[in-house]
Amino acid sequence: MLKGRSAIVTGSTSGIGLGIARGLAAAGANVVINGFGKPEDIEKERAGLEADFGVKAIYSAADMSKPEEIAGMVATAEEAFGAVDILVNNAGIQLVSPIDEFPIAKFDQIVAINMVSNFHAIRAALPGMKKRNWGRIINVASAHGLVASPFKSAYVSAKHGVVGMTKTVALEVAEHKITCNAICPGFVRTPLVEAQIADQAKVNNMPVENVVRDIILASQPNKRFVEVEEIAALAVFLSGDNALSITGTSISIDGGWTAR
Ligand code: NAD
Numbered sequence: 351m352l353k354g355r356s357a358i359v360t361g362s363t364s365g366i367g368l369g370i371a372r373g374l375a376a377a378g379a380n381v382v383i384n385g386f387g388k389p390e391d392i393e394k395e396r397a398g399l400e401a402d403f404g405v406k407a408i409y410s411a412a413d414m415s416k417p418e419e420i421a422g423m424v425a426t427a428e429e430a431f432g433a434v435d436i437l438v439n440n441a442g443i444q445l446v447s448p449i450d451e452f453p454i455a456k457f458d459q460i461v462a463i464n465m466v467s468n469f470h471a472i473r474a475a476l477p478g479m480k481k482r483n484w485g486r487i488i489n490v491a492s493a494h495g496l497v498a499s500p501f502k503s504a505y506v507s508a509k510h511g512v513v514g515m516t517k518t519v520a521l522e523v524a525e526h527k528i529t530c531n532a533i534c535p536g537f538v539r540t541p542l543v544e545a546q547i548a549d550q551a552k553v554n555n556m557p558v559e560n561v562v563r564d565i566i567l568a569s570q571p572n573k574r575f576v577e578v579e580e581i582a583a584l585a586v587f588l589s590g591d592n593a594l595s596i597t598g599t600s601i602s603i604d605g606g607w608t609a610r
Contacts, residue, residue, distance in 0.1 A: 352374060354378070355589070356382075357379045357382070357436035358381075358424065358437050360384045360414055360440050360441040361384065363385030364385060365541060366440060366490060366578055367490075368395065370440060370582045372399065373585060375403040376403050382407075383409050384411070385441060392409055410422075410423040415463050420470040428478055433482060434478055435479070435485060435486065436488070437472065437487045440490040445460060446502055446549060446550075456504065465507075465509070469515065472519055483526055486529055487530040487531070490533050490535070491516070492509045493607045494506045495513040495532060495534050495600060496510075496608050513532050516599075524598075529588070529593065529596060531599050531600070532599070532600040533603060534600050534601060534604065535604060536569065536570050538581065539575045540578070546566075570604065571606035571610070573605075574605060576605065
């Protein structure tokens, strides 16, 4: 379905990004993976994409808080594959803290990685997409791009910003056969969420199972975590030719969280 296409997935050494990179590769796309981790684990993942799906995969160590490294990642991808057809802005971090105690540098870092990096990557990838008159931009926002929770001021601000940027980009490029959409997952049991569960267990002096049932899954009416593979399947669909008319929208994949 995506044979001959090339994709960048930011923050794809773990969790949702890794799942999306594998989904796009399974559909036939060449992939640039990105993110932090042990070099041997990253190389295993990169080589695995090539071996499992018969595509080309390269790794970019670009730090999503550094604009020049983001532009460099897009240039590297264009050089290696001749194009960036699909850009998935997924890298993200979280910190849970009351706003009056929120560390200032951490707030800035969350906004930079979770939102501003999307601007830099889109800005660098769009000229090539316009030239080829084809492109797919997928921003991994969150249910927290649509609704708020207490103690997540930086994350909620950044993710609402991502949803706004998604709409703006969609309008600007609509006539170039380029789409831009946001995916808004509920809770997915990735390392990002495991850390939150551990923090909440400590703060509330509760066993982990109770945190999962009474705090985390309390938001999700279907009482289950979203699976990485479900998000990957949605990203693959949005990357396909049949999704040309879906643009500027935020697609919830949250077990009913934001239907309340
Ligand atoms: P994760 O911690 O498993 O993965 C985050 C990835 O981002 C890793 O590959 C990490 O190395 C990378 N990363 C972090 N900082 C980076 C930087 N400065 N430069 C480059 N890469 C960087 O987290 P996840 O749960 O898979 O989250 C992925 C995205 O999905 C995030 O944007 C997150 O906000 C969003 N999201 C997650 C959930 C959830 O429940 N897990 C829900 C909604 C949205």
